[in-house]
Amino acid sequence: MTCITSTFKALCLSFLFVTAVASRPTNRPKVFNVQRYGAKADGKTDNAKAFTSIWNSACTRKGGNSKIYVPKGTFYLSGLEFVGPCVNQIEFVNDGTLLAPANPRDIKQDIWIKFRYINNLIISGAGTLDGQGKESWPLNDCHKNPNCPKLAMTMGFAFVNNSRINGITSLNSKMGHFNFFYVHHFNITNVTITAPGDSPNTDGLKFGFCSNINISNTHIGTGDDCIAILSGTTNMDISNVTCGPGHGISVGSLGKNKEEKDVNGLTVRDIVFNGTSDGIRIKTWESSASKILVSNFVYENIQMINVGNPINIDQKYCPHPPCEKKIVAIRDIIPPPLRTVFNDVYIAYELMDTDLHQIMRSNQGLSEEHCQRYIRQLPPYPRQSITDKFPNVYPLAIDLIEKMLTFDPRRRVTVLDALAHPYLNSLHAISDEPECTIPFNFDFEQHALSEEQMKELIYREALAFNPEYQPAIA
Secondary structure (H helix, E strand, C coil): CHHHHHHHHHHHHHHHHHHHHHHCCCCCCEEEEHHHHCCCCECCCCCHHHHHHHHHHHHHCCCCCEEEEECCCEEECCCEEEECCCCCCEEEEECCEEECCCCHHHCCCCEEEEEEEEECEEEECCCEEECCCCCCHHHCCCCCCCCCCCCCEEEEEEEEEEEEEECCEEECCCCCCEEEECCEEEEEECCEEECCCCCCCCCCEEEECCEEEEEEEEEEECCCCCEEECCCCEEEEEEEEEECCECCEEEEEECCCCCCCCEEEEEEEEEEEECECEEEEEEEECECCCCCEEEEEEEEEEEEECCCEEEEEEEEECCCCCCCCECCEEEEEECCCCCCCCHHHHHHHHHCCCCHHHHHHHCCCCCCHHHHHHHHHCCCCCCCCHHHHCCCCCHHHHHHHHHHCCCCCCCCCCHHHHHCCHHHHCCCCHHHCCCCCCCCCCHHHCCCCCHHHHHHHHHHHHHHHCHHHCCCCC
């Protein structure tokens, strides 16, 4: 009897242990492989219904996170709309090729793949979004053709928060590649965006009414703006991005519509523009319909290679003149120290003393913020030999120039010493210098004058220079 009781207790404990383990939530997400749920990787079958069904199952699943997995292969999709909110976090992993219809009329929505009303979304993988835009680009003529077809962007996010994209490639979009609307706290890393330089309106990343966006380690080469920042976007950090071909990193256009909001808090650093029409661009309508402010932009460590307009701030954007003049306010914009823009600073820095950093920091009179910011970010730079730069110049002239090109005025050669220098000695005789025996006195300017006396003197002086306006004497 004792043995039976002990055995029964052991079985009960084992059952309770197994039940507890089985009911304990796991950190591993449930994987939804699209092929196991009916999707076909033949590049022809429309998988839109299968993908939508998988999304609904993953989004409503309780008891843990979900992962939708797209394996290698080509999956044709006529159009998708993934809508939340979801019960738990969803990761969409694409290692295959998602193929859009070549005919733009086969996509019945403005964005080919949409994500809406979702928190904690992760999109990753080594796969490609192929927009098949080549057939659509010649149809992008709505500015002159009222019957033009509506072209879809590749992927869009609306009201998606605390989410990220990593590793995806977008190829040959019909219009823009990625669109973000009312998106907050979103990270974009290691993304590749590619379309020909002459593909119209194929913006890489486009943002409106977004905040706290981080973009890093991304390559964008397309036919329009690499990154377009529109109304209501704040606190954006862009770093380690290569852009080209394309139209650069653009803010705007702004001011066209009444409901637009301020754009502020943009940091752009460690960027390479290569073969773009513009580098940094701010574009506001001359006929602004809204009173908005563009402010607090910082650009650092920007490299320009074969760029048409490195810095383009256009406050008179007016594609269809005439436009009423109501300019959008732009404040606190710190452009990068480009060699083409600050060429004189480069020359001075290369030829002057190595203590230029310290002098710039201590000299409050040099208040040009762009130059100061540039000098401070440069590494120590050895003074260059003027003889090496100008080998055919007379050595005594080089010696005098070196003494004159000393940034610190305490060490710079004086006028008298310069005149006594051997290079000028033969051209100058100290005895020929005029001497001022009586110190010049400006006491005549020290008289106290009333406001009326000052007005009278200014009036008389003006008449002396313009005698034709002398009043006639009766």
